[in-house]
Amino acid sequence: MSSVLFRNVVKNFGALNVLRSLDLAVPDHKFLALLGPSGCGKTTALRILAGLDMPTAGKVFIGERDVTRLQPRDRDIAMVFQSYALYPQMTVAENIGYPLWIRGTPEAGRKAKIGEVAAILEIGHLLDRRPRQLSGGQRQRVALARAIVRDPAAFLMDEPLSNLDARLRLTMRGEIKRLCQRLSATTIYVTHDQVEALTMADLVAVIHGGELQQMAPPIEVYDRPANRFVATFVGNPPMNILPAAPGERGVMIGARIVPLERTRLTACRLAEIVEIGLRPEDCSLAQPGEPGALPGEIYVVEPMGNETLVNVRLEGGNVSVRAGRDFRGAVGESIGVAFDPANACFFNSAGLTAVHRVNSNGRVK
Amino acid sequence: MQGARQARKYRLQGAGLDLALPYLMLAPGLMIVLGVLIYPLWDGLRASTRAYRYGSPISDVGLQNxxxxxxxxxxxxxxxxxxxxxxxxxxxxxxxxxxxxxxxxxxxxxxxxxxxxxxxxxxxxxxxxxxxxxxxxxxxxxxxxxxxxxxxxxxxxxxxxxxxxxxxxxxxxxxxxxxxxxxxxxxxxxxxxxxxxxxxxxxxxxxxxxxxxxxxxxxxxxxxxxxxxxxxxxxxxxxxxxxxxxxxxxxxxxxxxxxxxxxxxxxxxxxxxxxxxxxxxxxxxxxxxxxxxxxxxxxxx
The missing domain is CATH 1.10.3720.10 (MetI-like)
Incomplete structure (x- = not known):
């Protein structure tokens, strides 16, 4: 296993600038999720690491080695593709054993290793089948088996779960995580699904518009987003954003003043904040006239079974609130939204987070 | 009684032109296939079992050819x-x-x-x-x-x-x-x-x-x-x-x-x-x- 490093990597496809100067360091044995909306350049970054695309500028290192100009086969990596990319005319066993066979591993060693990884992924009974005789989940397992059959410097995974149905995706999510922890492998995992990134990764790198927005452990990305994009991309439902301005004794949201402690208010004033960000779970519903609560009316009510998502129309925009499962309310009813400003973060006009929430560990309720 | 007559009427409509239409539309193509494919093939098969003189068949010779x-x-x-x-x-x-x-x-x-x-x-x-x-x-x-x-x-x-x-x-x-x-x-x-x-x-x-x-x-x-x-x-x-x-x-x-x-x-x-x-x-x-x-x-x- 090795660390992975991107240094000032730029990629243009003709006039299209896909990656603008990506810097990324993945420590050894870590699971990094490259997270971003489609077209943000995350898959391009992975393909550059794999050697399937050449960067326009910049360097890529695996361990201490500069691999920028090396062929994929000289990089000592294994990759799992979105479409699994199994070899259609080979059996499952031949598919799994191919990386070993191509490296001249003797048959006995190859067989043992195939049996071993097939057992790990519970596909031992499928070894004589061909890919087309397998279900999507089974193909996924074969693709994983083919990747882990060697002991490469890094595992690359390109949205490996996106072709599976929702239920299977949940199962495989857990299994891949377990597998990677068990192998303690350096893994780069590309996904557009923020839940996958948060649940599986040690580190999440959020990419947008070909640029790294933030790289941090999942909890930190969730609690201390570096900017407005990360704040709204990570989390479901996304963080609520309302226009806000620093006032005399607190932050002004519309005509209301939300009291804020002295040091944070000063920081807000200095940064000239323009927006406040609130996670849905940090808001609560209140009686319409309750002091400190923002008045609004119910816009949508979505019972989820374990909780109810209530969308409330406020003066500055709509806000999602996580309410209890027994919440009852009709659309159009007046209601109030209360929150503790210690849990709020504030964005300046450039969209950067100027003031974070008070405590990233314990939430203030 | 009224209902039965109504049903028969619908069935008759279905059995008329509607049913014949596909065959009518197939007919020209079928004629061409018969004319340029099936007939020559059959004619060739028949010719292969005959003896010819001056371009006309003179006798059936079976599989002798x-x-x-x-x-x-x-x-x-x-x-x-x-x-x-x-x-x-x-x-x-x-x-x-x-x-x-x-x-x-x-x-x-x-x-x-x-x-x-x-x-x-x-x-x-x-x-x-x-x-x-x-x-x-x-x-x-x-x-x-x-x-x-x-x-x-x-x-x-x-x-x-x-x-x-x-x-x-x-x-x-x-x-x-x-x-x-x-x-x-x-x-x-x-x-x-x-x-x-x-x-x-x-x-x-x-x-x-x-x-x-x-x-x-x-x-x-x-x-x-x-x-x-x-x-x-x-x-x-x-x-x-x-x-x-x-x-x-x-x-x-x-x-x-x-x-x-x-x-x-x-x-x-x-x-x-x-x-x-x-x-x-x-x-x-x-x-x-x-x-x-x-x-x-x-x-x-």
Whole structure:
């Protein structure tokens, strides 16, 4: 296993600038999720690491080695593709054993290793089948088996779960995580699904518009987003954003003043904040006239079974609130939204987070 | 009562024009097929069981024409020449076509033009191709002779020498029909999924291993179809040989098609020629079927 490093990597496809100067360091044995909306350049970054695309500028290192100009086969990596990319005319066993066979591993060693990884992924009974005789989940397992059959410097995974149905995706999510922890492998995992990134990764790198927005452990990305994009991309439902301005004794949201402690208010004033960000779970519903609560009316009510998502129309925009499962309310009813400003973060006009929430560990309720 | 009458009315409407319409629409096509395909086939089969004199049938001879074929040394020789010709041409065309298709899969400047140029031989009328090749091969004023004389040799004897004439015919066929192979195989290559090839590169395969382990196995069905198509077509080669050598010198390039033509129109043995062509038709049919069966087996395994 090795660390992975991107240094000032730029990629243009003709006039299209896909990656603008990506810097990324993945420590050894870590699971990094490259997270971003489609077209943000995350898959391009992975393909550059794999050697399937050449960067326009910049360097890529695996361990201490500069691999920028090396062929994929000289990089000592294994990759799992979105479409699994199994070899259609080979059996499952031949598919799994191919990386070993191509490296001249003797048959006995190859067989043992195939049996071993097939057992790990519970596909031992499928070894004589061909890919087309397998279900999507089974193909996924074969693709994983083919990747882990060697002991490469890094595992690359390109949205490996996106072709599976929702239920299977949940199962495989857990299994891949377990597998990677068990192998303690350096893994780069590309996904557009923020839940996958948060649940599986040690580190999440959020990419947008070909640029790294933030790289941090999942909890930190969730609690201390570096900017407005990360704040709204990570989390479901996304963080609520309302226009806000620093006032005399607190932050002004519309005509209301939300009291804020002295040091944070000063920081807000200095940064000239323009927006406040609130996670849905940090808001609560209140009686319409309750002091400190923002008045609004119910816009949508979505019972989820374990909780109810209530969308409330406020003066500055709509806000999602996580309410209890027994919440009852009709659309159009007046209601109030209360929150503790210690849990709020504030964005300046450039969209950067100027003031974070008070405590990233314990939430203030 | 009212309801029953209503139901009958609907049924009658359904049973009228609505039901007949599909057959009416099929009718013209069916007539054409019957007229130009089924009737000639049946007429040919009937002719193959008759003896002819001066172009008219004089007697029914049953299967005698078919039996005679297998003791006719000229027919057996023409069959042998045809098999050699088909086997040689089609294998050269397959190898060359595959190589060209692999080459043209890469994107580079001028690739579109190259792909188009490579198709040209196929779209030229076969007779014209044969005339051009006769101009190349002619021993007195041909291009090969000119070339040979320019480097100090004598006249190039192509069409006068049995072996050279046969090779010349194969070269002509390869030149004309490699593009078809190329076209089919290029389409096949372009339809292959990308990811397995990328996976193989990551897994450590070099260019040759990618070809041997992925490209070729994945292309096998397409290759088989292309070869079957070309084989069937090559069995019927006629115009090029007719223009180039008329089967000569001697019987060196006399394919079954030429021999059958001679039998029917030079020697006026219409019944015998019909039997010959029916036999060849059956041979080609058997070849095609076995090739398709083979294909299915490869597919199923």
């Amino acid at each position: 078919y039996v005679r074929l297998w003791s006719d040394a000229q027919f057996l020789n023409s069959l042998w020449v045809t098999v050699k010709f088909v086997a040689l041409s089609v294998s050269f065309e397959a190898v060359l076509g595959f190589a060209l298709a692999l080459f043209c899969l890469h994107e580079f400047r001028g690739i579109r033009l190259l792909r188009t140029v490579l198709i040209i031989p196929m779209v030229i009328t076969p007779v014209v191709v044969a005339i051009v090749f006769r101009l190349i091969y002619a021993s007195d004023a041909g291009m090969l002779t000119a070339l040979s004389e320019a480097i100090g040799g004598g006249e190039a004897q192509i069409l006068g020498n049995p072996l050279n004439a046969f090779i010349g015919l194969v070269v002509l066929d390869v030149w004309e029909w490699t593009p078809l192979m190329f076209l089919i195989l290029l389409a096949g290559l372009q339809s292959l999924p990308h990811e397995p090839f990328e996976a193989a590169r990551v897994d450590g395969a070099g260019a040759w291993r990618v070809f041997a382990d992925l490209t070729f196995p994945m292309m096998r069905p397409v290759l088989a179809v292309a070869i079957v198509l070309r084989t069937i077509d090559a069995f019927g080669t006629f115009d090029q040989v007719f223009v180039l050598t008329r089967g000569g010198p001697g019987e060196a390039t006399r394919l079954v098609s030429i021999y059958g033509y001679d039998t029917a129109f030079k020697f006026q043995q219409t019944g015998y020629a019909a039997a010959l062509f029916v036999t060849i038709g059956l041979v080609v049919l058997a070849l095609a079927f076995s090739a398709i069966r083979l294909l299915r087996r490869v597919d199923a395994s």
